[in-house]
Amino acid sequence: MSQGFDGISLRDVAVELDGNAIVGGINLEFAPGSFTSLLGPSGCGKTTLLRVLAGLQQPSLGTVHRGGENITKSTPAQRDCGMVFQTLALFPHLNVIDNVMFPLRRLKLPTASMRERAMELLRMMHIEDMAAQPIDKISGGQAQRVAIARALAQDPHLLLLDEPFSALDAELRDELRTEIRVIQKKLGISVVMVTHDQEEAFTVSDQVVVMNAGAVEQVGSPATLIVSPQTQFVAKFVGRRNEITCYLNDGCLYQSETNKLVASDVTLASGSESNRYKVYFAPDAVVGSGEIEADVLFHRDAGGFPQICARCNGATIWLNNLWSDSPETIRFGLDMSRVFAFADTQCE
Amino acid sequence: MNKQQQTIAASYLLLTLYCVIVSFAPLLFLFTTAVSTTDPLTGEVLSYGLANFQEVFYDAYYAIQIAYTVGLVAAITVVTLSMAVPLTLAIAKLKNGARSAWVVMLLASLALSEVLTAFAWQLLLSHSSGIPGWLSYAGIISGDKSWWPSFPAMFVVLVYFSLPIAMILLLPAIRRLDPFLKESAYTMGFSKIAVFFLILLPSLRGPIFQTAMLTFLLNIGGFVISQQLGKPSDWMFAVFIADFMRTFNIPFAVALSFCLLVAVLLCLAIANLIFGRKPIENR
Numbered sequence: 001m002s003q004g005f006d007g008i009s010l011r012d013v014a015v016e017l018d019g020n021a022i023v024g025g026i027n028l029e030f031a032p033g034s035f036t037s038l039l040g041p042s043g044c045g046k047t048t049l050l051r052v053l054a055g056l057q058q059p060s061l062g063t064v065h066r067g068g069e070n071i072t073k074s075t076p077a078q079r080d081c082g083m084v085f086q087t088l089a090l091f092p093h094l095n096v097i098d099n100v101m102f103p104l105r106r107l108k109l110p111t112a113s114m115r116e117r118a119m120e121l122l123r124m125m126h127i128e129d130m131a132a133q134p135i136d137k138i139s140g141g142q143a144q145r146v147a148i149a150r151a152l153a154q155d156p157h158l159l160l161l162d163e164p165f166s167a168l169d170a171e172l173r174d175e176l177r178t179e180i181r182v183i184q185k186k187l188g189i190s191v192v193m194v195t196h197d198q199e200e201a202f203t204v205s206d207q208v209v210v211m212n213a214g215a216v217e218q219v220g221s222p223a224t225l226i227v228s229p230q231t232q233f234v235a236k237f238v239g240r241r242n243e244i245t246c247y248l249n250d251g252c253l254y255q256s257e258t259n260k261l262v263a264s265d266v267t268l269a270s271g272s273e274s275n276r277y278k279v280y281f282a283p284d285a286v287v288g289s290g291e292i293e294a295d296v297l298f299h300r301d302a303g304g305f306p307q308i309c310a311r312c313n314g315a316t317i318w319l320n321n322l323w324s325d326s327p328e329t330i331r332f333g334l335d336m337s338r339v340f341a342f343a344d345t346q347c348e
Numbered sequence: 349m350n351k352q353q354q355t356i357a358a359s360y361l362l363l364t365l366y367c368v369i370v371s372f373a374p375l376l377f378l379f380t381t382a383v384s385t386t387d388p389l390t391g392e393v394l395s396y397g398l399a400n401f402q403e404v405f406y407d408a409y410y411a412i413q414i415a416y417t418v419g420l421v422a423a424i425t426v427v428t429l430s431m432a433v434p435l436t437l438a439i440a441k442l443k444n445g446a447r448s449a450w451v452v453m454l455l456a457s458l459a460l461s462e463v464l465t466a467f468a469w470q471l472l473l474s475h476s477s478g479i480p481g482w483l484s485y486a487g488i489i490s491g492d493k494s495w496w497p498s499f500p501a502m503f504v505v506l507v508y509f510s511l512p513i514a515m516i517l518l519l520p521a522i523r524r525l526d527p528f529l530k531e532s533a534y535t536m537g538f539s540k541i542a543v544f545f546l547i548l549l550p551s552l553r554g555p556i557f558q559t560a561m562l563t564f565l566l567n568i569g570g571f572v573i574s575q576q577l578g579k580p581s582d583w584m585f586a587v588f589i590a591d592f593m594r595t596f597n598i599p600f601a602v603a604l605s606f607c608l609l610v611a612v613l614l615c616l617a618i619a620n621l622i623f624g625r626k627p628i629e630n631r
Contacts, residue, residue, distance in 0.1 A: 056535070076531075076534045076535040077535070082535065093553060106537045
């Protein structure tokens with residue numbers, strides 16, 4: 001079904017809209033049969049990049065390649081891709097099966113063949129009973145399934161998903177992303193999904209592209225991004241890590257406001273020439289004894305484990321699996337293998 | 349009966365009263381007039397009967413005039429909508445500032461009265477100070493004739509008059525349309541023309557139908573533009589009604605109005621049967 005697809009690459013792609021740089025200097029590769037997520041905060045250029053891949057947005061600079069072929073100027077139809085839009089963009093005047101059959105109309109197939117193909121896709125998405133339903137009479141989850149079925153109708157090599165599950169409740173989101181992963185594996189197609197939900201990106205993707213302010217921060221597997229973030233943004237954004245501002249003195253990091261020791265033997269990832277550092281650690285990268293002191297704001301049960309919300313060095317932090325003898329303060333240390341320090345470039 | 353049911357009952361009662369006062373009572377009064385025969389000098393009712401309606405259908409003259417008016421207004425509606433849909437789509441795509449400017453311009457043209465519009469077009473189409481004169485002066489056309497009164501002049505001005513109304517009515521519906529519908533179809537390989545006919549028009553069927561109905565209804569009773577820019581043979585049915593009103597043959601004028609009303613209701617019913625069905629086809 002998808003043999004012959006050699007992967008898509010973006011080379012030095014930049015997009016400007018109305019004189020504003022939306023994305024710039026993008027170099028990415030999407031391997032055949034892979035599931036890639038473009039992850040980042042709102043407005044970072046993820047959707048623009050997806051539109052460049054779809055051919056709906058021409059890059060101001062750079063090229064798009066499929067295999068060895070330059071497809072930068074190709075129309076969306078020539079790109080052989082299916083796309084699910086954030087709004088789903090289901091045609092309101094057509095019912096479920098007609099929506100799924102619609103892309104096949106262009107191929108001028110006999111109606112029976114189109115119907116058969118559409119029913120096959122609806123069965124795959126478990127909504128064959130909905131075939132005759134009007135679009136405005138189906139639920140959000142069913143509409144999502146119709147949109148995916150429609151995007152797959154032309155048997156594309158590349159499926160593009162623009163925040164496809166953002167409007168769904170957590171349970172349905174989980175169910176659908178598992179399903180889309182199963183379908184991707186079954187069909188062997190490449191998928192590129194835009195999301196701002198880390199859990200979504202990490203649970204289904206082979207490769208995650210973390211973006212910020214129109215640039216790629218880091219590309220890697222979910223495990224790589226968690227274990228070794230390469231930039232300050234990734235360290236903070238991925239895993240929702242705590243952040244403490246520190247300064248370096250004699251190889252030790254001290255809290256900038258309280259001058260308390262944070263770490264004595266920290267390995268600095270970058271910017272060792274700086275004096276101010278941002279130290280990032282996950283809520284569960286803490287140990288019970290240590291020099292760091294924080295003011296307890298409140299305790300809570302975070303679903304099977306205790307969690308403390310505290311104020312440390314002017315920042316709000318979360319600490320998992322710690323107990324405090326004092327109701328007002330807590331002392332803790334850090335698991336140094338899971339702590340990341342970066343020069344605080346914003347204060348330079 | 350609980351409070352909610354009481355509120356609903358009161359609403360229905362108010363609505364019924366409103367309909368009776370605003371629609372049925374005047375209609376009944378007019379019908380009484382239509383079936384009466386009055387003294388043209390004193391206005392005194394002499395008798396009641398169907399004489400006025402018998403006179404309307406004495407020969408095919410008025411029936412032909414009604415058919416002509418309905419056909420003309422249907423053509424005006426089609427031409428207006430054919431222009432209004434693409435133009436409104438184009439305006440909807442503009443940035444906020446430019447779109448607002450267009451909306452203000454459309455509203456401003458609506459603020460002009462029908463008489464003023466007709467007069468402005470008479471000037472524009474006259475040989476002495478309008479387009480024919482300029483073209484003649486430039487040597488592009490010969491002759492010294494004005495372009496009005498004529499059927500094309502009347503038709504163009506009626507479309508001009510209807511166009512802003514149709515565009516203003518269509519704009520909110522077009523702006524509500526999901527902008528990704530088009531892009532979605534582009535990724536499926538459909539051309540812009542195919543997207544227009546296969547996606548945009550069917551998606552807008554409801555608003556287009558409603559706008560068409562309103563354009564039709566607004567034009568069916570029009571007589572100022574028709575009378576000022578058309579030749580007597582081009583005049584619409586409302587001109588005849590107005591003429592009988594002027595000559596104080598009000599019962600006959602009202603009988604003509606009723607005949608036109610029946611024809612219009614018949615047309616609307618047929619249009620609703622053809623175009624007003626549910627947009628989703630369950631196959």
